[in-house]
Amino acid sequence: GVNKMSKSLGNYIGIAEPAKEIFGKTMSVSDTLMWRYYDLLSFRSSAEIAQLRADVDGGRNPRDVKVMLAMEFVARFHGQRAADEALADFEARFQRNAIPDDIPQVNVSVGADGMPLFQVLKQAGLTATTSEAMRMIGQGGVRINGERAEDKALVLRAGETVVLQVGKRKFASVVLS
The missing domain is CATH 3.10.290.10 (RNA-binding S4 domain)
Structure with missing residues (x-):
């Protein structure tokens, strides 16, 4: 996804959504579009965002920077504890291929x-x-x-x-x- 955030495109992140949804949707944003989300939605300063961009240009994995953005969004609407839990769930589900806790x-x-x-x-x-x-x-x-x-x-x-x-x-x- 390089498209703008839009309900009709199905790529929006709702502020009332569960923490895990906000985290997962943020992580699915393209690396290119991530910077626009930082500019428009993050509370980080322009200088901090510029430094993160320079870090990625210098070889830092963009995934790490996207995790920071996802953590910020979840913490803003659900609290830091929910952000930590969403990160742990995301890592278990998508990085370690573990069986999630909440399967139907x-x-x-x-x-x-x-x-x-x-x-x-x-x-x-x-x-x-x-x-x-x-x-x-x-x-x-x-x-x-x-x-x-x-x-x-x-x-x-x-x-x-x-x-x-x-x-x-x-x-x-x-x-x-």
Whole structure:
């Protein structure tokens, strides 16, 4: 995104949004547009912003400077503690690929004979279609309790609760009944 912040473009950051949303949306702003956000929305002085820009031009990772901006926004509207928690959540989710704390719990009725993994993925809402589920399994993009699932024919049985992950960011705790 190099477009201006706009509700119609879907790239705005609402001040009433949860802390994690504000943090995540700020981090998804392009490195180029980040400087405009600093100029227009940050309480930092022009001299501080110029120094940050010089640091990035000199080799500093722009991600670090963007984290500072995200922390400032969250702290302004939700407090420093919420900003620290949003940073920890962001790092766990996007840098260490850890399972987030707030994943949704979904109940899937698999019947007496169980249900193939690809159907469970669709029923749980983690994929739009069973063919997408099959493709994701084939590409190694599905994990069960943190372990890569490679068997498209794997049948999940009732009585289990498993954490399913599709891609990097889709998670669900699935109760099989």
